[in-house]
Amino acid sequence: MNMLNSTERFSNRVTDYVKYRPDYPSSLMAYLTECCRLRSNQIVADIGSGTGLLTQLFLKQGNPVYGVEPNANMRAAAEEFLQMHPHFQSVVGQAEATQLGPNSVDWIVAGQAFHWFNQQAAHQEFNRILKPDGWIALIWNSRLMSDPFQQAYEEFLLTHAPDYSVVSQRRPSAETLAEFFAPAKMQTATFAHQQVFDFEGLQGRLLSCSYAPTKEAENYGEMMEALRSLFNQYSHQNQLFFRYTTYVYYAQPKGARQN
Numbered sequence: 103m104n105m106l107n108s109t110e111r112f113s114n115r116v117t118d119y120v121k122y123r124p125d126y127p128s129s130l131m132a133y134l135t136e137c138c139r140l141r142s143n144q145i146v147a148d149i150g151s152g153t154g155l156l157t158q159l160f161l162k163q164g165n166p167v168y169g170v171e172p173n174a175n176m177r178a179a180a181e182e183f184l185q186m187h188p189h190f191q192s193v194v195g196q197a198e199a200t201q202l203g204p205n206s207v208d209w210i211v212a213g214q215a216f217h218w219f220n221q222q223a224a225h226q227e228f229n230r231i232l233k234p235d236g237w238i239a240l241i242w243n244s245r246l247m248s249d250p251f252q253q254a255y256e257e258f259l260l261t262h263a264p265d266y267s268v269v270s271q272r273r274p275s276a277e278t279l280a281e282f283f284a285p286a287k288m289q290t291a292t293f294a295h296q297q298v299f300d301f302e303g304l305q306g307r308l309l310s311c312s313y314a315p316t317k318e319a320e321n322y323g324e325m326m327e328a329l330r331s332l333f334n335q336y337s338h339q340n341q342l343f344f345r346y347t348t349y350v351y352y353a354q355p356k357g358a359r360q361n
Contacts, residue, residue, distance in 0.1 A: 116153065116175045120183065122306035124243050125155045126213060127293045127348055131163055137291075138237050138352065140165075144208035147231060149197045149224075150215025154180035154190075156241065160211070161187040168207070172196040198223035202231045213241045217273045221282055232356060239352040240279065243295060246345040251336040258332055262325040265313035279351045286353040293348040300340050301333045307344065 134140040142164030148157045151169035153176055160167050166189040171177040177192055184190045195201040197212070197219040210228050212219075228238060245252045259266040280288045299307060308314050308329060315322055336342055 116179050118306045118310035119176070120153045120179050122297075122299075122303060122310050123153070123155060123214075124295060124297050124344075124346060126159055126241065126243065127295045128159070129293050130241070130348060130350060131159055133291055133293070133350070134239065134352075135163075137289075138239075138354075140209070140237075145206065146209040146211060147200065147202060147207040149200065149210060149212045149228075150218065151180060152176045152213075152215065154183045156211060156213035157184060157190065158187075160209075161190055165189065165209075167191070168193050168200075168202060170195040170197075170200045170202070198227055200227055200231055204230050205233050206231050208233055208236050210236065210238045211241065212239075214243065216240045221274075221278075225282060229355070234356045235354065236356060237352060237354050238283070239350055241351075242273065242349045243346045244273075244349060246347050249343075249345045251332070251342065252345065254332055254336065258328055259313075262321060262328060263311075263313050263315060266311075269311075269313045276351070283351075283353040283355055286355040288351055288353045291350045291352075293350075295346040295348045297344045297346075299342045299344055301330065301337075301342075304333055304342055304344070305329060 131140070140163070144165055146157075146160045146165045146167045147170055148160070148167055149170050151157050151171045152173075154169060157167050157169045157180065161184065168191050169177070169180050169184070170193045171180065172195065177194065181192050193201055197215075210232055216224075232238065245255070247253060247256065274282075276288075276290070297303070297307070305326070309316075315325060319325075333342055
């Protein structure tokens with residue numbers, strides 16, 4: 103596997119990431135508002151904020167958001183994407199050293215990023231910056247593996263993307279996440295989500311992933327032929343539904359210690 107530093111794995115994929123990665127369902131925000139009393143005046147730290155896909159949801163709610171991102175290219179893309187939002191502040195930092203002040207944020211969120219963190223160091227840093235009644239929410243869009251296309255796409259990745267089998271195993275188990283939140287009791291929620299692609303979109307979605315071979319790779323042409331074949335088989339009227347389940351793992355960790 104190409105062992106790039108995790109903070110640099112997406113540097114050459116920012117354009118595709120911005121255009122083709124999924125956002126997050128609006129029902130997520132409604133859920134956090136109802137179940138966790140999310141309010142528009144609460145300060146949010148989006149850790150590993152990337153190009154700002156999750157940050158955007160909180161900004162639309164009116165929340166001030168620190169986008170903490172170590173990768174310069176991803177951070178620059180977020181700054182351009184979110185430049186019209188006065189409550190957005192871009193921060194050069196990482197999960198283990200956010201550069202934020204102690205007890206300074208009401209929410210810590212991470213979308214598609216927590217599995218890249220040093221969990222022990224991140225736990226200490228999150229505890230430092232989170233207010234006593236603050237919340238942590240860890241969020242992933244996961245491909246819906248009961249979908250026939252996703253089953254075929256999984257086989258495609260295992261065949262044509264050598265890094266995939268290693269990177270795909272990085273996402274922590276529910277048990278590991280529960281340990282991270284302890285002694286607070288972790289809660290979970292799921293939401294249906296999807297993207298609709300033509301072939302160019304499906305190609306961009308593949309190339310946005312850190313494990314996908316680039317154009318310089320010897321097997322790139324063969325991989326694209328196989329992807330075209332998949333698209334032709336599972337698309338209808340030049341549209342392919344790329345389905346996800348959005349998982350949210352959340353808790354109020356300091357509140358648990360006070361009880």
